[in-house]
Amino acid sequence: MTDIKLLPNAQKMLERVERIIAKNQGGQETLVTILHEVQDRFGYIPRQALDLISQRKNLFLSTLYRLVTSYRAFRIEKPEKHIITFCNGTGCHVNSGESLLKESWATSIQNSLNITVEKVRCLGCCNMSPALMIDGEVYSGQDAQVKIAEILSE
Amino acid sequence: MKIKKPEDLRKIKTRGMILLSPDTARITVGTATCGNARGAEKTVNAIKRELKRQGVKADVVKVGCNGMCYAEPIVEVIRSGKPRITYGYAGVDRAADIVKSLSTGKPVEDIALLRHDEHKTADGIESVKYSKGRPGRTYSGIKDYNKCDFFKKQKKLVSRNAGTINPESMDEYIALGGYSALAKALTSMKPEQIINEVKTSRLRGRGGAGFPAGLKWEACRRADGEKKYIVCNGSEGDPEIGMHRSFLESDPHAVIEGIILAGYCIEAQEGYIYLNDRYVLASERVKTAIRQAEKIGLLGKNIMSSGFSFSLKVKRGGGAYVCGEETALLNSLEGSIGEPRTRPPFPVEKGLFGMPTVVNNLETLANIPLIVEHGGKWFAETGTPSGRGTKIVALSGNVSQTCWVEVPLGTKVDDIIKTFGRGTANGKRIKAFQTGGPSGGILPARLLKTKLDYDSLARAGTLLGSGGLLVMDEDTDIICMARFLTEFFADESCGKCTSCREGVKRLLDLIDTIAEGCGTEDHLNIIKRMDKAMRDTSFCALGKTAAAPIASVIKHFPGDVKKRMLKQ
The missing domain is CATH 3.10.20.600 (Ubiquitin-like (UB roll))
Structure with a gap:
């Protein structure tokens, strides 16, 4: 790594990543687990964490980067304060999941600096279809509209 | 205490039975993903609060999903000597009524879905008796479980325990006959004998390809390798189904028992459960179940003094549809990109870390304990020849x-x-x-x-x-549907082989042309030819079937397609 002085909280983050790496000893087969643990802790996988993992696991950064971006589960950008996850599964599609997206002020959501919008293939709660998840809670129909309005007015 | 012989399970069984129908009351809440989405956790807390407020004693237990996702949150009440009552749509506002029914003895009729006088597993061996004598007039307004079409027309073999037992309690699983198949196998059956039973059962893979499980195991058993692996495929990437997730969240031990049995048959020392990245709750419950099995010696070294040692790990995937394909799954387990491998060699010869590996869907594996317990012949009585x-x-x-x-x-x-x-x-x-x-x-x-x-x-x-x-009902725009599914493939194609990587993109263009009303007969012909070409030349099943949605629409819905064509 370079000689640039790290900010104190970045230093803390790297210490945490170091501990996660130490916990998952082994070769390449430990990568997906490590990446999950880093993301679970920080909400995304920071670039500096990728640097560190590639060094410790003796991999090219490009190889690791390719792995991270090939999987849908990993984020390499810091998410905003709120995460709205739209279910884009077939069941929700048939039940007009997209119109839920449009009705829910799609543009205002996209333009909001507070919100990260994601799509997943199934939230596993087809009983709520069409469903969306806001900060880990599942919403549907009227409740979803109310909650989104609430976030947008923040 | 470690389990050494089948009799040792009996003590745990008695303990579990008491949990399932205690002398005090038992209130269960369905807390699989489908239940939690509808606020089951809040119902649990509300019930606990109400119990305290009304001064009533009862065990509040979190169970899995009984399949009636539409009626979540589902709450069940079991009182000593009385029928088990299933309530649906039991939100926080109904908690007070449900708790009150414990002291008054009168069920909450408007949300009561079913009454269970006795819980019997579909193989008829285990049962929990709830009511003593006839249920009486208080319950006559509530439908009997055995007369309810929703359950009467099902045959709950694999999912027999879902919604009844606490997924985090091994005792309850054992109470309903759990791990008795494993005990039987390890103490009195040879691996070849079990493989023969599985072959007789004609069990086929439940993941997609439908390959006979017995043959796969036999091939792997015969293969040479210093180590062998069994991998349970819980990737379940299809964008509309969560039943395997729900099943794992309801009865993780059933899958674990199947994996240990499979491991015993192919002489594997290690097993992996590969789970979809979003299955956080399922993965937690499976991990708990593994710890419990290790504690009583059903996983670990020298299981039940049989000389067979086996360990099991859970791995979370990275969220790629193609990782449901077995060789891509193995790559993902090894920490590489989820791309399919060239076959042959097949995983049974050269799989995980280059060693002989069996990859089975989790539902396939959950069937194994039943086959071991009752024999392949018994199993083959259900279903059709195919x-x-x-x-x-x-x-x-x-x-x-x-x-x-x-x-x-x-x-x-x-x-x-x-x-x-x-x-x-x-x-x-x-x-x-x-x-x-x-x-x-x-x-x-x-x-x-x-x-x-x-x-x-x-x-x-x-x-x-x-x-x-x-x-899909009559309002569905079928072309739009085909486009949606093709877009799914375009999104999920790993990009390894040209015919899939480029094929799905061109298909999407063609469908767009048709959807916009500019399609001609030529476009349809190209799609048909591409369907064939992709089937012939793609690397894995994802590419082979990527054109299936649009090709089937052209074949089965000519009217809908014609309406969209360019008027000449």
Whole structure:
């Protein structure tokens, strides 16, 4: 790594990543687990964490980067304060999941600096279809509209 | 205490039975993902609060999903000597009524769905008796479990415990006959004998390809390798089904027992459960179950003094649809990109870390304890010649009741939609349906009489897949649907082989042209040719079936397609 002085909280983050790496000893087969643990802790996988993992696991950064971006589960950008996850599964599609997206002020959501919008293939709660998840809670129909309005007015 | 012989299970069994029908009351809340989404956790807390406020004593237990996802949150009340009552739509506001029913003895009739006088597993061996004598007039207004079509028409073999037991209690699993198959196998059966039983049962893979499980095991057993692995495929990437997730969240021990048995047969020392990245709750419950099994010596070194040692790990995937394909899954387990491998060599010869590996779907594995317990012949009595046993099916889309059910293979699609889904949500006509996730074709309503088994569905031009059943009503724009599914493949293609990587993109362009009203006969012909080319040349099943949705639409819905064509 370079000689640039790290900010104190970045230093803390790297210490945490170091501990996660130490916990998952082994070769390449430990990568997906490590990446999950880093993301679970920080909400995304920071670039500096990728640097560190590639060094410790003796991999090219490009190889690791390719792995991270090939999987849908990993984020390499810091998410905003709120995460709205739209279910884009077939069941929700048939039940007009997209119109839920449009009705829910799609543009205002996209333009909001507070919100990260994601799509997943199934939230596993087809009983709520069409469903969306806001900060880990599942919403549907009227409740979803109310909650989104609430976030947008923040 | 470590389990050494089958008799040792008996003590745990008694303990579990007391938990299942205690002298005090037991209130269970369905807390699988489908329940939690509807606020089951809040119901749990509300019930606990109410118990304290009303001064009533009862065990509050979190269980899994019994399949009636549409009626979540589901709460059940078991009182000593009284029938077990199932309540649906039990939100926070109903907690007070439910708790009150414990002291008054009067059930809350307006949300009561069912009454259970006795819980019997479908193999008829284990049972929990709830009511003593006839249930009496208080309960006459509530439907009897055995007379309720939703359960009467199912055959709950694999999912027998789902919604009844606490997924985090091994004692309850053992109380209903759990781990007795493992005990029987390790103390009195040779691996070859079990493989023979599995072959006799004619159990086929429940993940998609439908390969006979017994043959796969035999090939792996014969293969040379210093180490062997068993991998349980819980990737379940199809975008409309959550029944395997729900099943794992309801009864993780059933899958674990199957994996240990498979490991014993192929002489594996290590096993992996590969889970979809979003299955956080399922993964937690499986991990708890593994710890419990290790504690009583059903996992670890020298299991039940048989000389067989086995360890099991859970791995979370990275969220790629293609990782449901077995070789891509193995790559993902090894920490590489989820791309399929060249076959041969097949995983049974050269799989995980280059060693012989069996990859089985988790539902396939959950069937194994039943086969060991009752024999392959018994198992083969259910189902049709092309598919023995049962299949867990998840119903979604335009149905009134979203649910998951377990039916014998060979049940008509029509019956499943009518009996369990109660038809379309608004009484509209069914226009089309789809089985087997995006890789299955879109079939028209006139094929609704098709039987749900491997060969019948293949003849109709689709596949059983992992058991999703999607219903589309007459308002569905079928071209838009095909576009949606093709877009799914374009999104999920790993990009390894040209025919899939480029093929799906070109297909998407062609469908767009048709959807915009500029399509001609030529476009349709190109799609048909691409379908064939992609089937012939793609690397894995994802590319091979990527053109299935649009090709089936052209074949089965000529009217809809024609309306969109360029008027000449």
